[in-house]
Amino acid sequence: MNYYGYANGKILRKNDIKVGIGDLVLLRGYGAFDYMRTYNGVPFRVNDYLERFEQSAKGMKLKLPLKRKEIIAVIYKLLKKNHASVEKDFGIRLLLTGGYSLDSYLPSLKPNLFILIEDLPQYPAWYSEKGIKLMLCEHKREMSRVKTINYLTAIHLADERRKQKAQDTLYFYEGKILETTRNNFFLFHGNTLVTSKENVLQGITRKAVLALAQERFKVEVRDVLKEELNMCSECFVTGTTRGITPVVQIDTKKIGKGKPGKNTKELLKMFEAKVAEECKVD
Amino acid sequence: MNYYGYANGKILRKNDIKVGIGDLVLLRGYGAFDYMRTYNGVPFRVNDYLERFEQSAKGMKLKLPLKRKEIIAVIYKLLKKNHASVEKDFGIRLLLTGGYSLDSYLPSLKPNLFILIEDLPQYPAWYSEKGIKLMLCEHKREMSRVKTINYLTAIHLADERRKQKAQDTLYFYEGKILETTRNNFFLFHGNTLVTSKENVLQGITRKAVLALAQERFKVEVRDVLKEELNMCSECFVTGTTRGITPVVQIDTKKIGKGKPGKNTKELLKMFEAKVAEECKVD
Numbered sequence: 001m002n003y004y005g006y007a008n009g010k011i012l013r014k015n016d017i018k019v020g021i022g023d024l025v026l027l028r029g030y031g032a033f034d035y036m037r038t039y040n041g042v043p044f045r046v047n048d049y050l051e052r053f054e055q056s057a058k059g060m061k062l063k064l065p066l067k068r069k070e071i072i073a074v075i076y077k078l079l080k081k082n083h084a085s086v087e088k089d090f091g092i093r094l095l096l097t098g099g100y101s102l103d104s105y106l107p108s109l110k111p112n113l114f115i116l117i118e119d120l121p122q123y124p125a126w127y128s129e130k131g132i133k134l135m136l137c138e139h140k141r142e143m144s145r146v147k148t149i150n151y152l153t154a155i156h157l158a159d160e161r162r163k164q165k166a167q168d169t170l171y172f173y174e175g176k177i178l179e180t181t182r183n184n185f186f187l188f189h190g191n192t193l194v195t196s197k198e199n200v201l202q203g204i205t206r207k208a209v210l211a212l213a214q215e216r217f218k219v220e221v222r223d224v225l226k227e228e229l230n231m232c233s234e235c236f237v238t239g240t241t242r243g244i245t246p247v248v249q250i251d252t253k254k255i256g257k258g259k260p261g262k263n264t265k266e267l268l269k270m271f272e273a274k275v276a277e278e279c280k281v282d
Numbered sequence: 283m284n285y286y287g288y289a290n291g292k293i294l295r296k297n298d299i300k301v302g303i304g305d306l307v308l309l310r311g312y313g314a315f316d317y318m319r320t321y322n323g324v325p326f327r328v329n330d331y332l333e334r335f336e337q338s339a340k341g342m343k344l345k346l347p348l349k350r351k352e353i354i355a356v357i358y359k360l361l362k363k364n365h366a367s368v369e370k371d372f373g374i375r376l377l378l379t380g381g382y383s384l385d386s387y388l389p390s391l392k393p394n395l396f397i398l399i400e401d402l403p404q405y406p407a408w409y410s411e412k413g414i415k416l417m418l419c420e421h422k423r424e425m426s427r428v429k430t431i432n433y434l435t436a437i438h439l440a441d442e443r444r445k446q447k448a449q450d451t452l453y454f455y456e457g458k459i460l461e462t463t464r465n466n467f468f469l470f471h472g473n474t475l476v477t478s479k480e481n482v483l484q485g486i487t488r489k490a491v492l493a494l495a496q497e498r499f500k501v502e503v504r505d506v507l508k509e510e511l512n513m514c515s516e517c518f519v520t521g522t523t524r525g526i527t528p529v530v531q532i533d534t535k536k537i538g539k540g541k542p543g544k545n546t547k548e549l550l551k552m553f554e555a556k557v558a559e560e561c562k563v564d
Binding site for chain 2: 005007014015017018019020021022024025026027028029030031033060093095097098103104105106107114116118121137139142143148149150151152153154155156158159
């Protein structure tokens with residue numbers, strides 16, 4: 001849809017937002033991004049997402065042209081202009097590019113900032129009801145704590161996922177489980193919840209789920225060995241658009257009984273309640 | 283400079299070439315690219331570069347909208363329009379993007395093709411006269427045989443290069459020397475020339491240098507171990523804009539006598555003669 005977005009100080013229809021060919025994001029794939037969403041028309045945990053976006057910009061040595069409260073003001077303005085409501089939720093994409101580079105190689109001192117309003121992706125209902133399948137692939141994202149626009153390997157693997165009838169790819173590296181192409185990965189050993197500490201994106205849903213899980217389970221944030229996939233009782237992934245999605249198969253290996261586990265379902269309920277509480281319309 | 287370029291069938295001034303924000307190259311850093319140059323106003327080995335560009339497109343599962351001879355016709359048209367001549371050489375950048383994606387994730391069936399004419403980067407004369415310094419970094423490019431736009435790590439390391447007064451970064455991975463951020467790497471053990479076989483970009487200058495070297499030296503294209511840096515007598519890098527550039531230091535280690543080696547100089551002369559022969563003006 002041709003929603004209103006923000007481009008370097010201007011509010012424009014998406015179809016009118018363009019980037020000059022000299023921007024380093026086009027020449028060298030150099031850009032930081034982030035993606036948040038609304039529930040009931042209200043953006044969820046804006047500050048957490050913007051803190052991460054600021055850290056990504058810093059990690060890429062790009063200067064954000066707006067302060068956090070200015071970005072928040074733009075986001076609320078765009079949501080209003082695009083009629084976000086209890087009935088209509090949106091995804092909010094932030095993109096900070098390397099800017100117009102003098103030598104086609106080093107970032108400009110004036111990065112370009114874009115904020116786009118998008119329809120949320122729709123996943124089939126069975127993803128959360130029956131659980132999804134993941135395929136394994138050895139890979140570690142470059143600058144893994146920074147949310148960059150680089151999804152080369154993720155996109156390249158799409159055909160292989162289709163072939164294997166997997167809904168996502170689970171990255172491991174040097175024997176350790178990391179994350180999927182766009183989500184964090186969790187597993188349960190009985191009532192102990194485990195997720196990877198290093199070399200993964202610091203997901204905002206991950207953070208919310210870890211906080212909720214503390215109330216109810218033993219929680220371990222540490223290296224997760226690949227062999228643990230053979231011993232765990234439940235798995236799930238977390239992400240901004242997918243929320244909590246149960247995982248019931250990894251490659252040929254069934255997880256638990258091949259159905260979403262009870263702890264996962266409980267966490268999902270806790271998460272939904274939390275979201276409803278935080279994003280309620282007065 | 284605001285040279286004429288090509289954008290999806292149109293010839294436009296560079297400043298008028300823009301990419302819509304929905305292109306996967308902006309949202310996910312998904313694009314193939316290549317870069318060739320003229321000598322004496324004549325493009326060098328167009329077919330080799332375009333063959334590689336076609337392979338990169340294929341590797342990224344992107345359909346090139348033009349056939350090779352159509353791209354060559356565009357390149358010659360642009361060179362003429364921008365007044366390439368014996369006195370004025372250009373760089374020629376090809377960019378094939380993921381196109382306007384329906385789901386902001388999977389490539390479009392209609393990638394966008396851009397061909398840009400650029401001033402060649404100017405390197406200080408001492409680079410080739412005195413030789414450059416490289417710093418080591420453990421890294422392997424994603425999809426290393428494909429020339430993608432992803433230069434995240436390369437650009438991120440720019441500050442560290444400045445600090446170490448190095449002119450480029452030499453990537454190694456699991457004990458094997460690979461390539462620099464934008465060049466292939468060669469070393470001499472006496473009169474034996476060695477360069478990496480796997481996990482490196484198949485450079486066009488690399489190919490030209492290997493062919494010339496066969497006439498004069500023993501040539502080995504194989505895994506190059508990191509320890510060989512301590513034993514080799516000469517090193518150099520090859521690339522489209524840098525040609526053959528001697529390397530005289532890697533981290534704190536001086537190579538040979540800390541000056542460009544005689545075999546490197548000989549190869550450089552052979553390469554210059556070859557270029558003059560192929561790109562001569564009638």
